Amino acid sequence: xxxxxxxxxxxxxxxxxxxxxxxxxxxxxxxxxxxxxxxxxxxxxxxxxxxxxxxxxxxxxxxxxxxxxxxxxxxxxxxxxxxxxxxxxxxxxxxxxxxxxxxxxxxxxxxxxxxxxxxxxxxxxxxxxxxxxxxxxxxxxxxxxxxxxxxxxxxxxxxxxxxxxxxxxxxxxxxxxxxxxxxxxxxxxxxxxxxxxxxxxxxxxxxxxxxxxxxxxxxxxxxxxxxxxxxxxxxxxxxxxxxxxxxxxxxxxxxxxxxxxxxxxxxxxxxxxxxxxxxxxxxxxxxxxxxxxxxxxxxxxxxxxxxxxxxxxxxxxxxxxxxxxxxxxxxxxxxxxxxxxxxxxxxxxxxxxxxxxxxxxxxxxxxxxxxxxxxxxxxxxxxxxxxxxxxxxxxxxxxxxxxxxxxxxxxxxxxxxxxxxxxxxxxxxxxxxxxxxxxxxxxxxxxxxxxxxxxxxxxxxxxxxxxxxxxx
Amino acid sequence: xxxxxxxxxxxxxxxxxxxxxxxxxxxxxxxxxxxxxxxxxxxxxxxxxxxxxxxxxxxxxxxxxxxxxxxxxxxxxxxxxxxxxxxxxxxxxxxxxxxxxxxxxxxxxxxxxxxxxxxxxxxxxxxxxxxxxxxxxxxxxxxxxxxxxxxxxxxxxxxxxxxxxxxxxxxxxxxxxxxxxxxxxxxxxxxxxxxxxxxxxxxxxxxxxxxxxxxxxxxxxxxxxxxxxxxxxxxxxxxxxxxxxxxxxxxxxxxxxxxxxxxxxxxxxxxxxxxxxxxxxxx
Numbered sequence: 144x145x146x147x148x149x150x151x152x153x154x155x156x157x158x159x160x161x162x163x164x165x166x167x168x169x170x171x172x173x174x175x176x177x178x179x180x181x182x183x184x185x186x187x188x189x190x191x192x193x194x195x196x197x198x199x200x201x202x203x204x205x206x207x208x209x210x211x212x213x214x215x216x217x218x219x220x221x222x223x224x225x226x227x228x229x230x231x232x233x234x235x236x237x238x239x240x241x242x243x244x245x246x247x248x249x250x251x252x253x254x255x256x257x258x259x260x261x262x263x264x265x266x267x268x269x270x271x272x273x274x275x276x277x278x279x280x281x282x283x284x285x286x287x288x289x290x291x292x293x294x295x296x297x298x299x300x301x302x303x304x305x306x307x308x309x310x311x312x313x314x315x316x317x318x319x320x321x322x323x324x325x326x327x328x329x330x331x332x333x334x335x336x337x338x339x340x341x342x343x344x345x346x347x348x349x350x351x352x353x354x355x356x357x358x359x360x361x362x363x364x365x366x367x368x369x370x371x372x373x374x375x376x377x378x379x380x381x382x383x384x385x386x387x388x389x390x391x392x393x394x395x396x397x398x399x400x401x402x403x404x405x406x407x408x409x410x411x412x413x414x415x416x417x418x419x420x421x422x423x424x425x426x427x428x429x430x431x432x433x434x435x436x437x438x439x440x441x442x443x444x445x446x447x448x449x450x451x452x453x454x455x456x457x458x459x460x461x462x463x464x465x466x467x468x469x470x471x472x473x474x475x476x477x478x479x480x481x482x483x484x485x486x487x488x489x490x491x492x493x494x495x496x497x498x499x500x501x502x503x504x505x506x507x508x509x510x511x512x513x514x515x516x517x518x519x520x521x522x523x524x525x526x527x528x529x530x531x532x533x534x535x536x537x538x539x540x541x542x543x544x545x546x547x548x549x550x551x552x553x554x555x556x557x558x559x560x561x562x563x564x565x566x567x568x569x570x571x572x573x574x575x576x577x578x579x580x581x582x583x584x585x586x587x588x589x590x591x592x593x594x595x596x597x598x599x600x601x602x603x604x605x606x607x608x609x610x611x612x613x614x615x
Numbered sequence: 616x617x618x619x620x621x622x623x624x625x626x627x628x629x630x631x632x633x634x635x636x637x638x639x640x641x642x643x644x645x646x647x648x649x650x651x652x653x654x655x656x657x658x659x660x661x662x663x664x665x666x667x668x669x670x671x672x673x674x675x676x677x678x679x680x681x682x683x684x685x686x687x688x689x690x691x692x693x694x695x696x697x698x699x700x701x702x703x704x705x706x707x708x709x710x711x712x713x714x715x716x717x718x719x720x721x722x723x724x725x726x727x728x729x730x731x732x733x734x735x736x737x738x739x740x741x742x743x744x745x746x747x748x749x750x751x752x753x754x755x756x757x758x759x760x761x762x763x764x765x766x767x768x769x770x771x772x773x774x775x776x777x778x779x780x781x782x783x784x785x786x787x788x789x790x791x792x793x794x795x796x797x798x799x800x801x802x803x804x805x806x807x808x809x810x811x812x813x814x815x816x817x818x819x820x821x822x823x824x825x826x827x828x829x830x831x832x833x834x835x836x837x838x839x840x841x842x843x844x845x846x847x848x849x850x851x852x853x854x855x856x857x858x859x860x861x862x863x864x865x866x867x868x869x870x871x872x873x874x875x876x877x878x879x880x881x882x883x884x885x886x887x888x889x890x891x892x893x894x895x896x897x898x
Binding site for chain 1: 692716719720
């Protein structure tokens with residue numbers, strides 16, 4: 144076999160220009176495919192990072208029914224002790240509690256349905272980069288507004304409450320409208336009771352609005368007139384309205400969020416909804432994102448103060464992102480295959496010409512007793528050696544190119560910004576060097592080359608020595 | 616419309632819904648629709664009976680004090696409400712003022728035509744809402760948007776079929792004829808229910824008005840079990856004739872949950888001034 148290898152290597156060297164051209168073509172195809180796959184991997188990585196760090200986090204915990212129903216009362220405990228306990232779990236880097244509610248925001252004559260999202264800015268900064276979405280004005284304060292403690296009514300006050308209801312019924316029905324003086328007194332008494340049951344904050348809570356929402360409400364976050372009214376329903380079914388102070392705006396890149404999102408401090412929202420110490424969602428950041436599924440499974444077994452909960456990893460929460468990555472990979476695989484199909488035709492041509500040129504020589508070898516199988520092996524060996532040489536060069540160039548793209552990045556900002564699955568892609572595309580990005584083109588190339596070698600090899604093996612020797 | 620928007624629409628505007636629900640319960644949203652010409656007199660008579668039953672608890676104008684009890688798996692609550700309605704004009708005015716308990720007292724909601732406004736006594740502010748966003752659950756009760764659309768739907772979007780007319784006695788022992796009417800949505804009608812079963816009583820005296828007894832809502836036309844059931848009870852002889860003083864909406868898909876409305880006082884045909892249905896009336 145070693146003599147076959149020697150012969151094959153020598154044969155390649157007989158027409159160096161041709162072998163070199165074909166080999167270079169293969170190397171070029173190989174290295175460019177590697178670089179392209181590297182860019183795709185980089186995009187996938189950015190997409191995952193953008194998704195998890197943008198808002199989702201690596202793992203999320205909810206009330207079991209919350210992800211589907213999103214009812215106000217489907218909450219989890221989220222007291223400081225539990226949050227600390229979560230952070231101490233294996234693999235967990237940070238945890239952030241969140242609360243959501245739907246409400247109605249109005250400013251002057253304009254109004255809009257909104258989603259209130261309560262976050263603790265200190266916790267949230269350790270889990271996601273949501274604070275980087277701040278655009279105009281200021282972001283949320285780390286401290287929530289001060290809210291006095293709510294107290295239930297005493298027996299006397301309850302009697303007073305009932306009396307007020309009776310008086311209101313009597314007055315309303317007999318007069319249609321209560322007498323003004325009594326009305327004022329009753330209103331004052333009732334205000335005191337209501338204040339005790341559901342105290343309002345001593346400072347107007349600050350909020351950050353989606354940029355489009357602020358524009359739709361005609362707000363200028365840096366202007367003077369930055370107070371909006373929110374109308375919402377508490378977990379107890381009470382309709383409440385209160386003033387909110389607009390601090391600034393955010394832009395997430397997701398249209399529906401920018402049109403409806405209102406960020407405020409978690410504790411402010413907890414007080415507003417009468418859900419102190421609770422949360423609808425706890426997002427976790429892990430030390431190793433690839434362990435998300437394992438950590439999620441482990442946390443599912445955590446007691447969580449005895450309450451039912453459901454833990455999901457980002458890939459379960461956002462299957463669309465994984466599907467997008469899979470679709471991209473399939474597309475790139477097809478492209479790589481097409482490139483190598485063309486390269487294979489090049490190899491086929493080279494070997495066919497080479498066989499035709501060496502008809503007499505191959506016939507002589509056969510006449511001297513070289514078996515057809517050995518002849519096939521000889522031609523296949525030539526192709527394989529050519530490919531291996533090209534692969535080595537291609538791998539080196541490809542790795543170099545990918546490394547350069549990983550460090551330098553490909554600036555695509557002049558084509559405008561774009562986003563995938565709601566994640567803003569960086570203006571610079573960065574490749575990600577991975578063994579898969581080399582392996583796929585390598586395997587494709589070897590397979591295609593060997594297939595391309597088959598036809599000329601069989602042709603060579605079927606040469607009739609007597610005819611072949613006479614060929615010019 | 617994505618799910619977020621749906622959710623937004625659902626929860627943010629529960630007030631708007633609630634207002635309409637109550638408006639339906641006590642006062643008509645609009646004058647009963649005239650039946651299209653050419654329909655048979657039987658159909659017209661059935662439609663007339665349903666309209667009578669629907670408007671039994673409201674005259675041209677009405678004013679009522681009621682207790683609303685909401686029983687849910689996770690809480691129970693009672694509101695005292697004053698509801699005033701004025702249907703003398705096309706606008707269909709309704710004012711709901713919450714009389715108690717403390718946390719709710721003074722909250723008021725006003726509907727004039729399509730304009731719905733909400734008043735919070737603690738902030739002394741009025742918020743105006745568009746009517747485009749209507750959802751399903753009001754104030755944690757079991758009344759839904761579908762119920763509130765009922766009045767319009769029943770007179771416009773359903774076809775009627777009287778299934779039975781049997782002689783029986785009402786809760787006060789008076790002989791009545793109980794009609795069981797099946798309502799099926801007309802083709803392409805934008806309604807939420809696949810079938811509605813309406814039971815009403817018609818007194819034997821000439822000119823006596825029909826009174827509602829029970830309304831069952833089925834999700835699909837061939838369902839045998841209703842999802843919700845609205846029942847009228849506590850038939851009482853009042854100045855304005857016999858009237859059911861209690862309405863109970865049972866959420867049959869959630870066992871044990873219901874919302875009940877008890878009228879303690881009801882008065883018809885009061886000559887309201889225009890002022891009583893303006894934002895000024897809030898204060």
